[in-house]
Amino acid sequence: xxxxxxxxxxxxxxxxxxxxxxxxxxxxxxxxxxxxxxxxxxxxxxxxxxxxxxxxxxxxxxxxxxxxxxxxxxxxxxxxxxxxxxxxxxxxxxxxxxxxxxxxxxxxxxxxxxxxxxxxxxxxxxxxxxxxxxxxxxxxxxxxxxxxxxxxxxxxxxxxxxxxxxxxxxxxxxxxxxxxxxxxxxxxxxxxxxxxxxxxxxxxxxxxxxxxxxxxxxxxxxxxxxxxxxxxxxxxxxxxxxxxxxx
Amino acid sequence: xxxxxxxxxxxxxxxxxxxxxxxxxxxxxxxxxxxxxxxxxxxxxxxxxxxxxxxxxxxxxxxxxxxxxxxxxxxxxxxxxxxxxxxxxxxxxxxxxxxxxxxxxxxxxxxxxxxxxxxxxxxxxxxxxxxxxxxxxxxxxxxxxxxxxxxxxxxxxxxxxxxxxxxxxxxxxxxxxxxxxxxxxxxxxxxxxxxxxxxxxxxxxxxxxxxxxxxxxxxxxxxxxxxxxxxxxxxxxxxxxxxxxxxxxxxxxxxxxxxxxxxxxxxxxxxxxxxxxxxxxxxxxxxxxxxxxxxxxxxxxxxxxxxxxxxxxxxxxxxxxxxxxxxxxxxxxxxxxxxxxxxxxxxxxxxxxxxxxxxxxxxxxxxxxxxxxxxxxxxxxxxxxxxxxxxxxxxxxxxxxxxxxxxxxxxxxxxxxxxxxxxxxxxxxxxxxxxxxxxxxxxxxxxxxxxxxxxxxxxxxxxxxxxxxxxxxxxxxxxxxxxxxxxxxxxxxxxxxxxxxxxxxxx
Numbered sequence: 001x002x003x004x005x006x007x008x009x010x011x012x013x014x015x016x017x018x019x020x021x022x023x024x025x026x027x028x029x030x031x032x033x034x035x036x037x038x039x040x041x042x043x044x045x046x047x048x049x050x051x052x053x054x055x056x057x058x059x060x061x062x063x064x065x066x067x068x069x070x071x072x073x074x075x076x077x078x079x080x081x082x083x084x085x086x087x088x089x090x091x092x093x094x095x096x097x098x099x100x101x102x103x104x105x106x107x108x109x110x111x112x113x114x115x116x117x118x119x120x121x122x123x124x125x126x127x128x129x130x131x132x133x134x135x136x137x138x139x140x141x142x143x144x145x146x147x148x149x150x151x152x153x154x155x156x157x158x159x160x161x162x163x164x165x166x167x168x169x170x171x172x173x174x175x176x177x178x179x180x181x182x183x184x185x186x187x188x189x190x191x192x193x194x195x196x197x198x199x200x201x202x203x204x205x206x207x208x209x210x211x212x213x214x215x216x217x218x219x220x221x222x223x224x225x226x227x228x229x230x231x232x233x234x235x236x237x238x239x240x241x242x243x244x245x246x247x
Numbered sequence: 248x249x250x251x252x253x254x255x256x257x258x259x260x261x262x263x264x265x266x267x268x269x270x271x272x273x274x275x276x277x278x279x280x281x282x283x284x285x286x287x288x289x290x291x292x293x294x295x296x297x298x299x300x301x302x303x304x305x306x307x308x309x310x311x312x313x314x315x316x317x318x319x320x321x322x323x324x325x326x327x328x329x330x331x332x333x334x335x336x337x338x339x340x341x342x343x344x345x346x347x348x349x350x351x352x353x354x355x356x357x358x359x360x361x362x363x364x365x366x367x368x369x370x371x372x373x374x375x376x377x378x379x380x381x382x383x384x385x386x387x388x389x390x391x392x393x394x395x396x397x398x399x400x401x402x403x404x405x406x407x408x409x410x411x412x413x414x415x416x417x418x419x420x421x422x423x424x425x426x427x428x429x430x431x432x433x434x435x436x437x438x439x440x441x442x443x444x445x446x447x448x449x450x451x452x453x454x455x456x457x458x459x460x461x462x463x464x465x466x467x468x469x470x471x472x473x474x475x476x477x478x479x480x481x482x483x484x485x486x487x488x489x490x491x492x493x494x495x496x497x498x499x500x501x502x503x504x505x506x507x508x509x510x511x512x513x514x515x516x517x518x519x520x521x522x523x524x525x526x527x528x529x530x531x532x533x534x535x536x537x538x539x540x541x542x543x544x545x546x547x548x549x550x551x552x553x554x555x556x557x558x559x560x561x562x563x564x565x566x567x568x569x570x571x572x573x574x575x576x577x578x579x580x581x582x583x584x585x586x587x588x589x590x591x592x593x594x595x596x597x598x599x600x601x602x603x604x605x606x607x608x609x610x611x612x613x614x615x616x617x618x619x620x621x622x623x624x625x626x627x628x629x630x631x632x633x634x635x636x637x638x639x640x641x642x643x644x645x646x647x648x649x650x651x652x653x654x655x656x657x658x659x660x661x662x663x664x665x666x667x668x669x670x671x672x673x674x675x676x677x678x679x680x681x682x683x684x685x686x687x688x689x690x691x692x693x694x695x696x697x698x699x700x701x702x703x704x705x706x707x708x709x710x711x712x713x714x715x716x717x718x719x720x721x722x723x724x725x726x727x728x729x730x731x732x733x734x735x736x737x738x739x740x741x742x743x744x745x746x747x748x749x750x751x752x753x754x
Binding site for chain 2: 045048050070071072073074075077079081083085086087088089090091098099102131132133134147
């Protein structure tokens with residue numbers, strides 16, 4: 001499905017990604033896990049063609065991602081970032097339907113799609129006329145998710161989508177997100193630094209450190225068969241102090 | 248350049264047409280058209296009015312570009328054919344305009360003029376030479392009667408007109424001839440110099456021997472005991488082609504030869520300047536009395552005058568701002584997209600902004616002549632920077648996350664610009680346009696210096712005649728217009744800036 005082969009990326013003298021080889025299967029949910037600055041967001045942006053790697057290539061169903069193909073290929077991706085990245089000059093409806101309108105969809109088709117999306121993400125449809133400034137943090141992320149899903153993409157990329165939310169909203173949205181992932185059966189790449197969140201969502205966890213893949217597998221693999229001492233430290237450091245975060 | 252000027256000319260004609268006037272070139276018709284010019288001082292304007300009235304009486308359709316500028320502006324305009332005729336002084340021709348050619352005497356002057364396709368009418372009868380003057384009281388107290396007497400008072404402060412400072416027969420030559428020791432010498436406007444004398448901030452200035460102000464300000468004219476100043480006889484200069492085209496107009500000027508003596512001129516100057524009688528009226532009265540010419544002068548009441556200024560001013564602002572927006576917006580976009588080219592664009596527009604507005608206006612004259620086109624070109628150049636800079640800043644100020652979100656959606660660059668980036672930058676862009684508009688309204692008043700009309704016209708005349716009422720007739724509407732523009736942009740902002748952005752700011 002989505003393949004990253006031999007990816008290298010430097011920012012000046014600093015290597016951000018080194019020798020990344022990853023492939024993602026249809027319907028698979030993968031968490032990219034790691035500390036800040038480990039390169040996990042960079043990896044997502046390379047996958048989407050927002051950053052051009054110094055070496056290596058990205059392909060979607062065999063089609064290479066390059067400057068010329070990027071605008072078209074990107075329509076097969078959905079992308080959600082931490083603060084939503086919503087356009088403040090457009091209301092929720094405008095944000096979600098921006099690309100569809102650009103592609104010249106009929107009004108009725110757009111309305112139908114909006115109805116499907118509001119149901120899927122449990123977004124109150126009467127709030128579609130509100131502007132980002134008038135929405136709560138959780139609602140903004142739901143709008144961002146709707147926008148990402150508007151064209152029914154094959155791959156969904158999420159960069160710390162819950163990072164800026166307070167715990168209650170976060171817990172609620174976690175549930176809804178997992179339900180959406182399962183309902184849609186898309187390839188999902190989710191960037192997080194939260195081990196529990198990674199375990200909660202993902203079939204497979206990819207742990208990154210200094211731009212390299214340290215280990216990949218299920219959460220149990222990371223806990224029980226750590227590739228090195230860093231994996232253990234990273235997983236341990238984030239174990240919940242009380243109780244079990246994943247219900 | 249010609250093409251450019253014609254295009255701007257078309258734009259002006261269009262704007263004026265929209266404003267409900269017909270300043271556009273009229274189709275050829277039976278009545279010959281004569282454009283008279285005059286310099287920015289009362290005597291020249293009166294002589295211009297006299298020539299205009301006589302030409303009108305001879306059946307011509309006359310436009311008088313009153314108080315168009317200094318000697319150089321009038322001369323250039325005459326040579327270029329933008330005006331047909333203006334009053335000049337033989338001394339100015341000999342020592343300033345044709346300085347360096349060693350032309351002296353009437354015959355030589357006529358010959359030098361003929362080589363340029365110009366002619367000179369007969370002397371009008373008076374001389375208006377340069378002289379130095381000071382307050383009578385000061386002169387008496389210090390015992391100064393002649394220019395030589397100034398030598399023993401090195402502490403005296405001089406304020407000379409800029410023209411006098413620069414002329415070959417002006418201050419440098421005068422100082423050398425009389426070996427004057429004064430160090431505190433400033434260049435300023437003629438009328439301001441008089442007021443400086445009155446207020447005691449200046450001790451002596453250059454003046455013209457027919458000035459009405461000599462009596463008004465109680466000045467003593469210092470005797471030119473070494474005969475430094477040359478003789479300045481008043482004459483009309485006109486284009487040869489005018490004599491061929493409308494001989495009747497030239498014939499009509501003929502009877503003026505020797506008819507205006509110094510006293511008559513001083514009286515007319517005093518009526519215009521001290522009694523605030525419009526120059527056209529002064530000229531008409533003189534002609535009726537001396538030559539029995541009927542009064543054809545066109546009078547406007549205050550409302551009509553104000554309406555004309557408003558139309559002219561709005562045309563200057565609208566055309567220059569419109570063209571500036573059309574060019575500056577794409578420039579700003581390019582500057583934001585290409586940082587290197589952007590640096591160059593911002594630097595060039597920034598440099599344009601540092602050119603003093605007066606200098607920019609004068610620089611435009613050789614390229615575009617006089618009147619509205621050069622003023623519009625200068626205003627256009629001035630309006631570029633605020634719009635380019637704000638467009639650039641507005642686009643660069645869009646958060647990276649938003650720019651990337653638009654890209655991640657798969658929107659092509661053009662759609663990103665139109666659907667996301669420009670709407671997001673719209674508050675900044677609008678603020679830039681507003682700044683440009685307000686500066687433009689103010690700067691457009693300077694357009695009157697080169698014959699572009701507008702609210703600057705009454706301001707200039709007000710300064711020249713020391714008439715505060717007239718000055719306010721231009722200054723108040725200009726200020727009101729600036730406020731109106733401000734208010735207009737507040738309304739425009741509601742229409743242009745997306746609601747979502749206004750919400751964000753009100754939070």
